């Protein structure tokens with residue numbers, strides 16, 4: 001069964017979007033033979049743990065066209081590629097420090113004729129100090145990059161005041177929120193809600209941690225990565 005056949009019953013995308021998911025999944029499997037992009041390539045696992053999981057983020061997003069989103073540490077494009085396919089009126093910036101992953105993303109975006117995808121190769125903590133990127137996105141997203149107390153310093157500086165940061169977390173989300181509380185406040189964030197997401201056909205429950213940006217991030221943040229990870233705020 002293809003990715004689209006696994007997803008069809010859940011009504012998460014249109015026929016055309018499902019076809020694009022299949023094309024993207026095929027490119028992922030092919031490219032994965034040349035270099036390691038993801039551990040999950042089985043169609044069912046990819047459908048549920050990559051595509052369904054990524055699409056769940058939509059319930060945490062404001063409902064309007066023209067949103068600008070940045071996916072920090074996007075890897076092979078999760079959650080941002082499935083979202084870009086289903087949200088053509090929103091602009092996605094996919095950032096990762098590994099160039100080969102972003103080459104895969106730009107080639108895939110071209111193959112799928114997506115005009116709402118930009119790529120940025122480099123480290124989050126370096127880009128977010130640049131005027132062009134600082135506090136310039138409506139939404140910051142991240143999955144599988146770091147614990148929340150570290151991740152907040154990597155993502156919140158990109159988010160406009162009034163925008164939001166959606167961190168995709170697993171079972172330990174509430175502990176991570178507790179641990180990151182101080183840092184979130186220092187960086188100008190405020191916890192809005194935690195939305196549990198049950199992944200069908202598995203016993204997994206993921207959590208969308210939604211943090212509102214309520215004040216500018218002080219200019220001394222982010223620090224260098226060594227400091228961020230050794231001494232989280």
Ligand code: SAH
Pocket residue numbers: 072073074075076077078079095096097098101122123124125142143144145154225
């Ligand atoms: N979001 C993807 C990939 C997770 S793996 C998914 O869920 O499938 C974590 C990714 O974050 C890796 O590709 C790594 O290169 C990237 N990364 C880690 N720290 C980073 C940083 N400081 N800036 C940019 N990318 C980073």
